[in-house]
Amino acid sequence: MTDLGVAVVVEDDEDVRNLVEAVLSQAGFEVHSAAGGREGVDVVRSRDASVVTLDVGLPDIDGYEVLRQIRQFSDAYVVMLTARTDELDTLTALHTGADDFLSKPFRPRELRARVAAMMRRPRQDATGVAPGDALVPGLEAAVSAAAVNDSVLRHNGLALNPDTRSVTVDGSAATLTRSEFDLLHALLKGAGAVRSKTELVRVVRGDYYRADAYISESDERAVEVHIGNLRRKLGEDPLDPRWLQTVRGVGYRLAPERV
Ligand code: CA
Numbered sequence: 001m002t003d004l005g006v007a008v009v010v011e012d013d014e015d016v017r018n019l020v021e022a023v024l025s026q027a028g029f030e031v032h033s034a035a036g037g038r039e040g041v042d043v044v045r046s047r048d049a050s051v052v053t054l055d056v057g058l059p060d061i062d063g064y065e066v067l068r069q070i071r072q073f074s075d076a077y078v079v080m081l082t083a084r085t086d087e088l089d090t091l092t093a094l095h096t097g098a099d100d101f102l103s104k105p106f107r108p109r110e111l112r113a114r115v116a117a118m119m120r121r122p123r124q125d126a127t128g129v130a131p132g133d134a135l136v137p138g139l140e141a142a143v144s145a146a147a148v149n150d151s152v153l154r155h156n157g158l159a160l161n162p163d164t165r166s167v168t169v170d171g172s173a174a175t176l177t178r179s180e181f182d183l184l185h186a187l188l189k190g191a192g193a194v195r196s197k198t199e200l201v202r203v204v205r206g207d208y209y210r211a212d213a214y215i216s217e218s219d220e221r222a223v224e225v226h227i228g229n230l231r232r233k234l235g236e237d238p239l240d241p242r243w244l245q246t247v248r249g250v251g252y253r254l255a256p257e258r259v
Contacts, residue, residue: 005050009033010040010066011081012059016104020053020081023108027115037061041069044076052078054098064096071097077178079114081106099179100204101222117205153188156242156258158234160188169234179204180230183223187244187254196251197223227252 007029011017017033024031032047034040037058044052052070056063063080070076080101100114153160157170165181167174176184186203187195195203197220204223230236231244245255 004028004030006030006032006047007051007053008040008044008047008049008076009053010037010043010058010063011053011055012036012057013055016055016081019108020111023111023115024051024053027112035059037063037066040066044070044074049074049076052076053081054078055081055083057083064092067096067098075178077117097177099177113205153185155188155254158188158243160185174233176230176233177226179226180233183226184230184243187252190254192254192256194247194250194253198251200227200251 004027007024009017009020009024009031011020011033012035014035017035021031021033029051032043032049034043037060040052040054040058043049052074054063054066054070058066067078067080070078077100078098080098082101082103100117102110102114151161151163153162159168160181161167162185165178167176167181167184182203183200186200198215200223201215201219204226205219227244231238231241234243236242236244241255242258243255245253247253
């Protein structure tokens with residue numbers, strides 16, 4: 001197995017499958033693929049995939065059902081490949097637990113941007129240092145380093161451990177996707193500073209180091225969906241949030257500490 005781990009491509013279109021396989025292999029993943037949904041679930045399970053690209057339109061079961069089954073045993077970073085620029089499709093993908101989406105047809109450049117985000121996803125290891133952390137400049141890097149040394153962040157009954165990538169709320173474990181975890185981590189580290197949706201897209205994508213990277217409105221809506229899922233999983237009261245405050249027209253911030 002390579003350092004980056006295993007990527008699985010679930011795609012029935014051979015041309016698209018070959019393209020995605022090539023980009024992932026070049027990035028350094030060990031790549032396996034499946035042309036159908038049921039086979040895809042099996043391969044993700046047997047290969048212990050850390051990254052999955054998942055076509056929505058498959059010959060047997062559709063991508064959403066594949067994702068639902070994968071999520072029962074895996075927290076792999078899942079990118080859905082949707083056939084249309086249909087916003088419903090992309091929002092459905094995110095609501096069902098995908099980390100990102102890409103509309104077909106896509107340019108290899110766009111796929112590589114998603115792969116950069118995948119590569120930042122840490123395999124859980126003893127140090128808890130994510131491969132991408134070194135790319136985070138200045139203050140963020142200092143805060144990251146501090147977080148690694150004195151790792152657990154606590155706020156209003158929530159505890160987040162970056163080393164184990166685990167979260168508890170009032171002592172009970174919360175099961176978050178990687179994107180949800182990264183967003184929560186960024187807001188906790190921000191200690192009340194407002195983070196714009198654009199910044200948070202970069203948190204999800206892991207491309208702090210590419211300040212000129214294009215961010216679309218649908219990317220920002222994806223962040224809104226992730227935050228919505230996060231609130232639901234944390235049991236947040238929308239009228240009186242303990243953790244995630246909306247700053248209208250801008251983004252989000254950590255709610256004040258309760259005394
Ligand atoms: Ca297809």
